[in-house]
Amino acid sequence: MPTSADVARLAGVSRATVSYVLNNTTAVRISEPTRRRVREAAEELGYVPHAAARSLRAGHSRMVLMPTPHIPAGPLYSHFLNELQWALRRLDYTVVQHGSVGMSGDEAARAWAELRPVAVLAPGAGTLGPRGVNVLKRSGAKAVLTLGPERVEGAHALLMDQREVGHCAGAHLLSGGRRSIGVIMPAEAGFETFSAPRLEGVRAAAEGTGARVVPLGLAYDEQDAAELAARWPDLGLDAVFAYNDEYAMLLMRALQDAGTGIPGDTAVMGADDLLIGRLLRPRLSTVHLEMPSGQLLAEFVDRVVRDPGGAPEVHHLLGSTAVPRDST
The missing domain is CATH 1.10.260.40 (lambda repressor-like DNA-binding domains)
Structure with a gap:
């Protein structure tokens, strides 16, 4: 050797x-x-x-632990995480993804702490609580950050308010005269962290307008989409906001196959602004999400690691803009 x-x-x-x-x-x-x-x-x-030997000499590791999300990451979120990992590596951190499915709260925090990371970036809500933050800090983590819709006591908060996504979509559909809006909620487990706030956002946009908002479960499956499209006329909906572009494209194809006109009978809107949505006919209206650059977030992690004594900071990361196209 x-x-x-x-x-x-x-x-x-x-x-x-x-x-x-x-x-x-x-x-x-x-x-x-x-x-x-x-x-x-x-x-x-x-x-x-030798990473372990270097950690012993320095008194801490250079490991940034990123527990894997409990839900499948979409293309936009995956790109953001990849960019963040690349930027952290450029700052001489070793990024380790930890499979945490089936664990949450204190149990997950203890498993992460065993690896003695210098920083932890926990995604989503419900994966880490105040006691878990304390466990990580006592094990040597200089920076504990949460990426999600809510703050966790003792941790730096990188907030992504999903309600704004739903409000943006709802406001656009309402401005086009739509008054019966379906909201697609993924039937797969684990999506509630993002889908429930987006539903709240649509409801907030519709408040006081007389419009109705109807949540609709949909599995990411062609058969399930076809069954929903078959009973669409009975629902009396003139618009639908899907959880993201992928669910929007799935449902729009099924609605078209069932004879529902887009956007004449039903306006369809997604979220994430994926390229493939622009290639459809009609082109898919969507909500464009402004994500922070991985470089800026990596620099924030590095700053906290170097100076861990400050009070927990709160940063709002997510911006939303409606992108009207042919489907609405």
Whole structure:
């Protein structure tokens, strides 16, 4: 097994220089040619720094733990998480995704704490409580952040208010004269964290207008969509806001197959503004979501890790804009 001493001999530098370069230390000035020579030597020998040994020397790890979401992440959310992981890696953090399905609250926090992460970014609501935050901090986590619709005491809050998404969609449909709006709620378990607030948002937009809002369960399945489309005339709806573009496209195709005119009989609106929605005919109206850049969020995590003594901060991350197209 190659060692740092082997890398130092091949590169013609000291072991300390090897450590500075491979650990991305910024406190010591090292020329770019030297850095390149060290990296090339490490690559030639197949040398990889020992993360556990580095953690022992530093007194903490460089691991950012990201528990996997309890629901399937859509394309937009997946892109955001990928960008965040890339940006954290550029800041010399090791990102570890933890499979936490079936665990929540204190049980999940204890499992995460066993890995001694320097930071934890917990997605969604209900996965972490105040006691869990305390468990993580006592185990050495310098930054505990939650990404979801609600704050958790003791943790930094990265709020994504899904009610705004529903309100934006509802306001657009109402402005077009629609007065009977169906709201598609995914039948699969775990989506309530996002779908319930979006329903609340549509209801808030309709309040005082005389319009009715009807929640409708729908599994992401062609047969289920066909069955809903078959009874659509009996529902008396002139508009529908689907949980996201994928559910909107599924239902719109089924409605068209059943003879429902889009948008004449029913206006259809989704959320996420996926490219494929623009390729449909009619083009899908949607809610465009403004997500923060992964780079900015990674820099925030790094700042909290370096200065963990401050009071928990609250940041509102999600912006919503209606994008009217042919389907409404």
